[in-house]
Amino acid sequence: MRLTLHVWRQQGPRTKGRLVRYQMDNVDHEMSMLECLDVLNEELIGKGDEPIAFEHDCREGICGSCGFMINGVAHGPARATTVCQLTMRNFKDGDSLTIEPWRASAFPLIKDLVVDRRSFDRIVASGGYISVSTGNAPDANAILVPKDIADRAMDAAACIGCGACVAACPNASAALFTGAKISHLGVLPQGQPERHLRALSMVAQANLEGFGGCTNIGECTAVCPKEIPLEVIARMNRDYIAAALSQRDAEVNTIRPFTEWSTGSKLVNDPHATS
Amino acid sequence: MELNSRLPTGPIETAWDNTKFEMKLVNPANKRKYSVLVVGSGLAGGAAAATLGELGYNVNCFCFQDSPRRAHSIAAQGGINAAKNYQNDGDSIFRLFYDTVKGGDFRAREANVYRLAQISLEIIDQCAAQGVPFAREYGGALTNRSFGGAQVSRTFYARGQTGQQLLLGAYQALERQVQAGRVAMFPRTEMLDLIVIDGRARGIVTRNLVTGEIDTHLADAVVLATGGYGNVYYLSTNAKGSNVTASWRAHKRGALFANPCFTQIHPTCIPVSGDYQSKLTLMSESLRNDGRIWVPLKKGDTRQPGQIPENERDYYLERRYPSFGNLVPRDVASRNAKHVCDEGRGVGPGGLGVYLDFSDSIHRLGEKVIAERYGNLFDMYQRITGENPYQVPMRIYPAIHYTMGGLWVDYHLMSTIPGLFVLGEANFSDHGANRLGASALMQGLSDGYFVIPFTLGNYIAGAKLEKVDRSHPEIRNAEACVQQTVDKLLNIKGKRTVDSFHRQLGKIVWDYCGMSRNARGLESAAEQIRELREEYWTNVNVPGSGADLNQSLEKATRVADFFELAELMCIDARERNESCGGHFREEYQTEDGEALRNDEQYSYVAAWGYRGYGNPWDLVKEPLEFHYVHPSQRSYK
Ligand SMILES: Cc1cc2nc3c(=O)[nH]c(=O)nc-3n(C[C@H](O)[C@H](O)[C@H](O)COP(=O)(O)OP(=O)(O)OC[C@H]3O[C@@H](n4cnc5c(N)ncnc54)[C@H](O)[C@@H]3O)c2cc1C
Ligand code: SF4
Ligand code: FES
Numbered sequence: 001m002r003l004t005l006h007v008w009r010q011q012g013p014r015t016k017g018r019l020v021r022y023q024m025d026n027v028d029h030e031m032s033m034l035e036c037l038d039v040l041n042e043e044l045i046g047k048g049d050e051p052i053a054f055e056h057d058c059r060e061g062i063c064g065s066c067g068f069m070i071n072g073v074a075h076g077p078a079r080a081t082t083v084c085q086l087t088m089r090n091f092k093d094g095d096s097l098t099i100e101p102w103r104a105s106a107f108p109l110i111k112d113l114v115v116d117r118r119s120f121d122r123i124v125a126s127g128g129y130i131s132v133s134t135g136n137a138p139d140a141n142a143i144l145v146p147k148d149i150a151d152r153a154m155d156a157a158a159c160i161g162c163g164a165c166v167a168a169c170p171n172a173s174a175a176l177f178t179g180a181k182i183s184h185l186g187v188l189p190q191g192q193p194e195r196h197l198r199a200l201s202m203v204a205q206a207n208l209e210g211f212g213g214c215t216n217i218g219e220c221t222a223v224c225p226k227e228i229p230l231e232v233i234a235r236m237n238r239d240y241i242a243a244a245l246s247q248r249d250a251e252v253n254t255i256r257p258f259t260e261w262s263t264g265s266k267l268v269n270d271p272h273a274t275s
Numbered sequence: 276m277e278l279n280s281r282l283p284t285g286p287i288e289t290a291w292d293n294t295k296f297e298m299k300l301v302n303p304a305n306k307r308k309y310s311v312l313v314v315g316s317g318l319a320g321g322a323a324a325a326t327l328g329e330l331g332y333n334v335n336c337f338c339f340q341d342s343p344r345r346a347h348s349i350a351a352q353g354g355i356n357a358a359k360n361y362q363n364d365g366d367s368i369f370r371l372f373y374d375t376v377k378g379g380d381f382r383a384r385e386a387n388v389y390r391l392a393q394i395s396l397e398i399i400d401q402c403a404a405q406g407v408p409f410a411r412e413y414g415g416a417l418t419n420r421s422f423g424g425a426q427v428s429r430t431f432y433a434r435g436q437t438g439q440q441l442l443l444g445a446y447q448a449l450e451r452q453v454q455a456g457r458v459a460m461f462p463r464t465e466m467l468d469l470i471v472i473d474g475r476a477r478g479i480v481t482r483n484l485v486t487g488e489i490d491t492h493l494a495d496a497v498v499l500a501t502g503g504y505g506n507v508y509y510l511s512t513n514a515k516g517s518n519v520t521a522s523w524r525a526h527k528r529g530a531l532f533a534n535p536c537f538t539q540i541h542p543t544c545i546p547v548s549g550d551y552q553s554k555l556t557l558m559s560e561s562l563r564n565d566g567r568i569w570v571p572l573k574k575g576d577t578r579q580p581g582q583i584p585e586n587e588r589d590y591y592l593e594r595r596y597p598s599f600g601n602l603v604p605r606d607v608a609s610r611n612a613k614h615v616c617d618e619g620r621g622v623g624p625g626g627l628g629v630y631l632d633f634s635d636s637i638h639r640l641g642e643k644v645i646a647e648r649y650g651n652l653f654d655m656y657q658r659i660t661g662e663n664p665y666q667v668p669m670r671i672y673p674a675i676h677y678t679m680g681g682l683w684v685d686y687h688l689m690s691t692i693p694g695l696f697v698l699g700e701a702n703f704s705d706h707g708a709n710r711l712g713a714s715a716l717m718q719g720l721s722d723g724y725f726v727i728p729f730t731l732g733n734y735i736a737g738a739k740l741e742k743v744d745r746s747h748p749e750i751r752n753a754e755a756c757v758q759q760t761v762d763k764l765l766n767i768k769g770k771r772t773v774d775s776f777h778r779q780l781g782k783i784v785w786d787y788c789g790m791s792r793n794a795r796g797l798e799s800a801a802e803q804i805r806e807l808r809e810e811y812w813t814n815v816n817v818p819g820s821g822a823d824l825n826q827s828l829e830k831a832t833r834v835a836d837f838f839e840l841a842e843l844m845c846i847d848a849r850e851r852n853e854s855c856g857g858h859f860r861e862e863y864q865t866e867d868g869e870a871l872r873n874d875e876q877y878s879y880v881a882a883w884g885y886r887g888y889g890n891p892w893d894l895v896k897e898p899l900e901f902h903y904v905h906p907s908q909r910s911y912k
Binding site: 011028031034035038039042046048049051056058059060061063065078080081114118124125128129131132134136137138140141143146147150153154185188191253255 | 349
């Protein structure tokens with residue numbers, strides 16, 4: 001089939017970007033969206049151009065690397081599907097696709113369709129864990145977890161950290177992502193001791209990163225490739241409010257947001273570094 | 276060169292405990308004075324970085340993805356083994372040990388495998404405490420399934436996303452240490468060389484994939500946990516970025532590479548659909564618990580599967596292996612699929628596929644039960660192929676999936692370069708010539724959470740590590756090497772893309788060093804690889820610059836290393852004149868076509884030493900001894 005692609009090209013964070021039109025005459029229905037871009041990139045390289053930079057790794061919908069907007073929809077038209085698993089059967093001959101990166105101030109652009117999502121890692125670092133050092137664990141069956149609770153935790157834990165929820169949200173809120181982690185850990189018995197501090201810290205970090213607030217629009221869950229339900233946001237809000245009441249003086253963990261990439265070795269407290 | 280594998284003496288049951296007891300310890304207050312580089316953030320690297328951080332070391336952790344959570348371990352579907360015997364079905368540490376040694380076709384070290392089986396218990400405890408949402412019974416206890424050719428139910432799982440959930444557990448533990456200031460994380464940073472000073476690994480050279488900066492990181496020890504090299508075949512179930520570069524550069528700096536030809540072909544993957552295909556998708560082998568594998572009895576039968584009556588179907592695994600049936604180990608299942616397709620009985624486009632049919636199970640258990648067990652896999656299959664596996668049988672074909680070979684390590688997981696430790700799929704240690712299902716996750720976590728924290732401490736406590744000066748000539752030299760490679764690739768400006776070379780290389784390796792191999796083919800493949808490599812270095816086209824995000828350049832450096840590795844794989848496969856596990860040499864088979872081992876001559880680990888570009892490698896042999904599991908012909912009949 002024939003397709004017209006309008007792809008966002010931008011050399012770097014400080015240069016101006018624009019949509020560039022590419023005509024493709026021979027797209028196979030069985031290809032994935034990313035394979036379609038591979039084919040286009042091979043052509044571009046052949047012509048001496050730079051290929052389109054896009055993020056990808058597993059190509060099975062689980063690593064969360066890939067993702068871009070297709071005609072304004074995060075991950076494109078198919079329900080519960082990342083762009084790496086989106087086959088071209090979802091389009092028809094003559095279609096025109098506008099492909100753009102996630103846009104959110106907490107996801108600064110790096111190049112073309114690639115953005116910086118380290119803000120998500122910092123949200124997790126601020127409290128998205130259960131503090132159990134290696135070797136501290138009791139026998140795995142010492143803590144029983146009813147099946148429905150384990151299933152609910154798993155539903156929330158399925159989040160792949162792709163960022164589509166943020167890209168789809170008019171407020172660029174990270175509530176679905178943050179709520180998913182808070183719910184995964186907060187429903188499990190193992191997660192109870194830190195439940196309140198976790199909610200406070202993670203929400204504070206998300207705010208610090210510049211993600212917007214949630215106004216219950218629901219675009220996030222509609223595009224989420226793992227169909228994380230809105231219920232996780234309700235749970236986050238409940239834990240947050242309960243925590244704010246009970247833990248007034250609690251010390252909240254946050255981390256300084258940063259966007260620079262340059263010379264990591266100097267960031268580190270390395271006793272052997274001479275300069 | 277003599278290899279000292281530092282194997283423990285005495286009874287195997289207490290060997291690891293005794294080894295731990297004899298190890299030197301680093302005083303808790305001193306740990307913060309030592310720094311460690313952990314390259315890789317998958318199960319092995321993530322677990323290691325988190326645990327070393329908890330112990331108090333200064334850890335820098337590196338990965339090439341934008342986040343440590345995206346390491347390829349995330350894609351593991353099926354499960355993780357542990358000898359908990361929660362199902363009371365006769366499992367034990369010894370049985371898991373026995374199955375793994377036998378499953379590896381007697382080409383792994385007994386002591387390592389025994390330790391792995393012991394540690395398997397602690398892994399499940401640790402992961403459950405971290406909040407990994409393993410599948411549970413209604414009463415709240417953990418549940419298990421049988422998996423990958425085991426006759427007991429010892430596999431723990433989290434729906435079809437076990438690797439994801441285990442990795443998120445390790446990732447969260449890692450981020451906790453980031454927050455505590457004990458681990459500094461360097462995403463989008465690729466290791467391109469190892470720095471060896473006075474015979475010890477003391478640092479790495481990296482390229483920042485966003486800015487292109489080439490940088491050196493120094494430390495007291497280096498841990499590589501950079502995963503497997505299955506992408507040498509181009510089409511594989513590995514993530515697109517999986518590569519051998521870190522291991523290979525360490526190999527070129529003196530680390531021996533062991534058993535490179537031991538690669539695993541997974542029997543249940545979605546068949547190739549066209550030339551644009553960029554990777555292969557695995558369908559978890561847990562599907563073989565309820566799916567029956569068959570092909571038509573007649574050659575070239577093009578009828579729809581539903582139109583082929585029972586008596587014209589060949590359930591070839593059930594027929595040939597009545598006691599294991601569809602659950603034979605991977606190497607056996609894969610070879611048999613190839614065999615029936617070679618006979619012209621394959622199904623689907625190109626005849627490279629066999630059916631995996633759920634109709635009997637759906638009939639017996641109901642669609643709901645099947646959906647509960649495999650729903651997400653069925654959805655994935657349907658998304659990719661457009662066919663509904665509840666109604667028509669899946670089509671599957673083998674694909675490269677895992678690499679048992681890797682950098683040689685001793686019992687302490689240290690390579691032949693002191694101070695360089697190798698964990699997870701990147702080492703060669705525990706799976707011999709064939710890996711059983713659900714055991715790679717176990718090994719990665721065992722290495723990372725429970726082995727390296729002890730052995731690395733022992734190394735640091737026993738080594739006198741002088742401070743390294745940044746102006747040391749070895750550092751300059753390594754940085755210059757990296758810069759030269761990058762510049763050279765960018766300046767060739769040839770006519771072919773990196774991918775076109777990679778595809779061609781992959782096809783050679785798949786055809787000659789894949790599911791079945793022979794001496795003539797391997798010799799010819801090595802020759803073809805050398806020729807193609809020459810062309811690569813004169814005719815590859817890498818657009819863009821070295822000073823920003825350049826994905827073509829990333830691929831180009833990785834493919835350059837795959838070329839060298841591919842040649843060594845063929846040499847290793849040619850040298851091993853026997854069939855064992857995933858290494859099937861056509862010349863060495865039993866009358867009914869099963870792998871024929873030669874324990875007299877080949878019961879050893881083949882560890883290869885690098886002697887310079889274009890020179891033949893040195894082969895060093897580590898003999899294997901079996902005191903607890905007597906080598907026997909594997910039989911799954
Ligand atoms: C589809 C699939 C399904 C699987 N299912 C199962 C299963 O059910 N059960 C099971 O036991 N096993 C399974 N396996 C195997 C298992 O997942 C892997 O062997 C295991 O996860 C490897 O873990 P690792 O930590 O060694 O490496 P990886 O998870 O591959 O991590 C490698 C890390 O190294 C980093 N890295 C690599 N090169 C460099 C470099 N040059 N510089 C810096 N960083 C680098 C990467 O960024 C990454 O962080 C499966 C494998 C596949 C492909
Ligand atoms: S909640 Fe859904 S859309 Fe958001 S990051 Fe997770 S998987 Fe992606
Ligand atoms: S590439 Fe991993 S989710 Fe798409």
